[in-house]
Amino acid sequence: MKTLVMKFGGTSTSNVKALNRAADIVVAQHGAWDRMVVVVSAMEGVTDMLIDCAEGSLSKDKARYQVIIDQLRDNLNAVVWAIFAGDHSYEKLNALIDTRLQELTNICQRIQLQGKSSPRDMDEIAAMGERINVHVFSALLGKRRVRSQAIEATNLIVTDDCYQAASPIQTATDARVDAVLSPLFADAIIPVVTGFIGATPNGTTTTLGRGGSDYTAAILGVSLKADQVWIWTDVDGIMTVDPNLSSRARLIPEISYNEVYQLAYSGARVLHPKTILLAREGDIPLWVKNTFNSECNGTRISHCSLSDRSTISAVTGFFDINLITFRTIPGGDVNKIKALLRAALKNRGTTTLAVFQAKHDRSVSFAFSANNSNHAIQIIREDGALRSHGWNFSQPQVIEKVALITLVGREIYLTPQALSLATSTLNKAGIDIKRIGNGTSPDSLVFAVANKDGEYAINKIHDEVILNDPLISTIPQPVLKHLSTI
Numbered sequence: 461m462k463t464l465v466m467k468f469g470g471t472s473t474s475n476v477k478a479l480n481r482a483a484d485i486v487v488a489q490h491g492a493w494d495r496m497v498v499v500v501s502a503m504e505g506v507t508d509m510l511i512d513c514a515e516g517s518l519s520k521d522k523a524r525y526q527v528i529i530d531q532l533r534d535n536l537n538a539v540v541w542a543i544f545a546g547d548h549s550y551e552k553l554n555a556l557i558d559t560r561l562q563e564l565t566n567i568c569q570r571i572q573l574q575g576k577s578s579p580r581d582m583d584e585i586a587a588m589g590e591r592i593n594v595h596v597f598s599a600l601l602g603k604r605r606v607r608s609q610a611i612e613a614t615n616l617i618v619t620d621d622c623y624q625a626a627s628p629i630q631t632a633t634d635a636r637v638d639a640v641l642s643p644l645f646a647d648a649i650i651p652v653v654t655g656f657i658g659a660t661p662n663g664t665t666t667t668l669g670r671g672g673s674d675y676t677a678a679i680l681g682v683s684l685k686a687d688q689v690w691i692w693t694d695v696d697g698i699m700t701v702d703p704n705l706s707s708r709a710r711l712i713p714e715i716s717y718n719e720v721y722q723l724a725y726s727g728a729r730v731l732h733p734k735t736i737l738l739a740r741e742g743d744i745p746l747w748v749k750n751t752f753n754s755e756c757n758g759t760r761i762s763h764c765s766l767s768d769r770s771t772i773s774a775v776t777g778f779f780d781i782n783l784i785t786f787r788t789i790p791g792g793d794v795n796k797i798k799a800l801l802r803a804a805l806k807n808r809g810t811t812t813l814a815v816f817q818a819k820h821d822r823s824v825s826f827a828f829s830a831n832n833s834n835h836a837i838q839i840i841r842e843d844g845a846l847r848s849h850g851w852n853f854s855q856p857q858v859i860e861k862v863a864l865i866t867l868v869g870r871e872i873y874l875t876p877q878a879l880s881l882a883t884s885t886l887n888k889a890g891i892d893i894k895r896i897g898n899g900t901s902p903d904s905l906v907f908a909v910a911n912k913d914g915e916y917a918i919n920k921i922h923d924e925v926i927l928n929d930p931l932i933s934t935i936p937q938p939v940l941k942h943l944s945t946i
Contacts, residue, residue, distance in 0.1 A: 462492075462494045462495070462687055463497075463685065463687050464495070464497075464688055465496075465497045465499065465681045465689045465690070466486065466496070466497070466677070466689075466690045467498075467673055467676065467677035467689070467691050468482045468498070468499070468692045469501045469674075469692065469694075470503060470506070471504050471693060471694040472501075472692045472693060473500060475503075475504075478751065478752075479539070479543065479600055480543075480600070481754075483603075483604060484604075486498055488754075490606055496650050497651050497680055497684065498597070498608070498652045499653050499676050499680065500594050500654065501589075501655045501673040502590050502593050503536075503589065503593055506535075506536075507589050509531070510586055510589055512525075512528050513529060513564060513585060514571065514577055514581065514582055514585045517568035517571040517572045518577065529564060529565060533557065533558075536592060537557065539596070540554060540596065543596075543603075547603065556592065557592055560588050563588070564588050567584055567585055578623075579624050580664065582623070583623045583666050584665050586624075586667050587654070587665050587667060590656050590657055590673075591657075594610045594611070598610040607648060607650065608649060609650075609651055609652065610652050611641075611651050611652065611653050611654070612653075612657070613653050613655070613656075614654075614665055616636050616658075616680070617633050617636070617657075617676065617679055618632035618636060618658065618659065618660070618661055619658040621660045621666065622666070623666055623667070624666075626658055626666035626668055626669075629661070630683070632661065633683055637684065638683075641684070653676065654676075655672065655674075655676040655677070656668055656672040656676060658676075669732070674691055675734050675735045677735070678735040678746075681738075682738055682739075682744065687744075688745050689744055689745070689747070690746075690747045690749055691731065691747065691748050692749050692750070693749070693750065694751060695748075695750055696750045696753055696758060697747075697748045697749065697750070697759030698711075698748055698759040699711060699712065700775070700922060700926050700927075701776070701919075701926070702728065708923060711759065712773055713760065714759065714764055715760075715773055715774075716763060716765035716870065716903070717736055717737075717740035717746075717762065718740075719773055719870065720761050721736040721737065721740075722899050722903050723868055725899060726777075726778055726813070726814075726904065727776050727777055731746070731761075740763075746760075746761040748761070765870050771869050771875060771881075771929065772869040772872060772921075772925060772926050773869045774868050774926070775867050775921045776865075776866050776918070777914050777917075777918050778827075778829075779863045779911055780830050780861065780863075781829060781830070781863065781864050781908075781911075782828050782830050782833035782858055782860050783816075783825050783862050783895065784826050784836065784837060784857070784858055785823050785825040785856060785858075785859070786824055786825075787823045798815060798817060798824050801826065804839055805826075805836060805839060810835060810839060812827060813828065813864060814827040814866075814897050815897050816895035816896065816908065817897065825895055827864055830860065837858075840856075859894065862894065862911060863909050863910065863914025864908055865908075865914065865917045865921065866905070866906050867904065867906075868904050869905075871903060872902070873898040873902040874902050878905060879896070879905060882921055883896070885920055885921060885925055886917055889917070889920045891909055891913045891916065891920070892909065893908070893909060894908040894909060895907070
């Protein structure tokens with residue numbers, strides 16, 4: 461049976477116009493698929509307000525969190541009134557909002573009495589936005605005479621107890637999904653599921669981390685063996701560069717799982733990285749589409765790639781990075797030490813953003829966010845396997861305020877033409893290249909430059925390398941349509 465999972469993020473459900481637009485998209489696709497699941501995030505800004513509530517409950521001002529809750533109630537009631545005034549759903553949804561916000565109030569009061577909050581408390585609080593919005597969206601479909609049912613993902617997605625960044629237990633999730641959703645499909649009912657959240661085997665609410673609604677869609681897609689997963693957002697798809705950095709950004713019509721994972725890993729605001737890995741594992745094509753420009757095809761993510769025909773697909777950047785360099789004794793095995801360094805960091809839950817190896821001085825440099833670099837140095841100094849290989853770990857060289865400029869394309873790190881073209885472009889622009897390396901795969905090429913040169917470097921690579929590719933230069937610039945008012 462043809463199965464589609466669609467996810468609408470916070471910007472796609474941010475206000476009345478956006479909610480109506482998203483509902484229209486569901487209605488338009490309803491008859492084209494045998495089974496459809498809709499995943500819904502909290503309305504834009506709601507999760508941030510919920511986190512503020514938790515923080516407010518720890519402040520000396522005891523009324524602070526109540527002020528935020530009252531503002532939440534006003535905002536949500538305004539949306540419900542605008543859509544459902546005079547409809548039988550209006551009173552029901554208002555009662556639901558009151559119930560959820562009372563639960564929120566109770567948790568905040570408990571935190572205030574205890575004087576501290578736990579990760580479990582934070583997950584309960586952060587989940588409230590989705591637990592409300594899923595009912596609003598289901599009722600909106602009902603107004604369009606489309607049968608649907610709001611379902612909290614706590615009844616579907618079984619996770620471990622790593623609060624705020626839980627991982628699914630896929631086998632248990634598959635069984636729950638089959639048991640809960642199959643009867644709805646049999647009755648031609650669309651499940652509208654909360655994004656972002658799950659529950660431990662004993663039913664305690666967990667969250668999948670920020671951006672976790674994408675992950676929810678992928679988890680359900682794998683469980684259902686979906687034909688496709690569509691991620692609806694407020695841009696036309698994945699771009700050759702962040703449109704906030706360049707007005708000449710182009711839509712990428714097709715990109716590989718590995719390339720888009722590298723973009724996400726390297727700072728681009730695209731998809732939750734775990735979403736990409738799970739979709740790749742299940743061989744499920746992902747689409748990124750624009751809720752406000754649904755006529756645009758968007759970007760397809762699969763094993764295929766635009767760069768099967770074009771060298772470089774996109775460029776992105778990470779800023780405020782620290783480079784930590786270690787040097788070996790003469791005769792030391794640089795490759796072995798590099799592998800040991802990565803293993804030591806991974807074993808302690810720390811990942812590096814990029815690795816740079818310099819043969820001329822037998823050194824290896826690792827890139828970390830500024831707040832992780834001291835912790836990484838400590839891990840490396842304490843690792844016995846590393847100390848035994850004679851490297852100088854006592855006085856690493858640290859270069860602060862670095863930007864990592866990442867180019868992605870199919871096996872780009874192994875393509876001499878790409879390296880030569882990018883390097884000559886940056887050199888001609890007078891940009892000092894501190895290091896050249898790769899990210900997590902051969903599909904990335906990373907340049908370390910001074911923080912102040914980061915945006916300039918991104919634009920030079922984009923405008924003079926990527927846009928000079930005949931295939932990309934013919935793609936029209938995207939039309940950004942975002943509705944920001946009720």
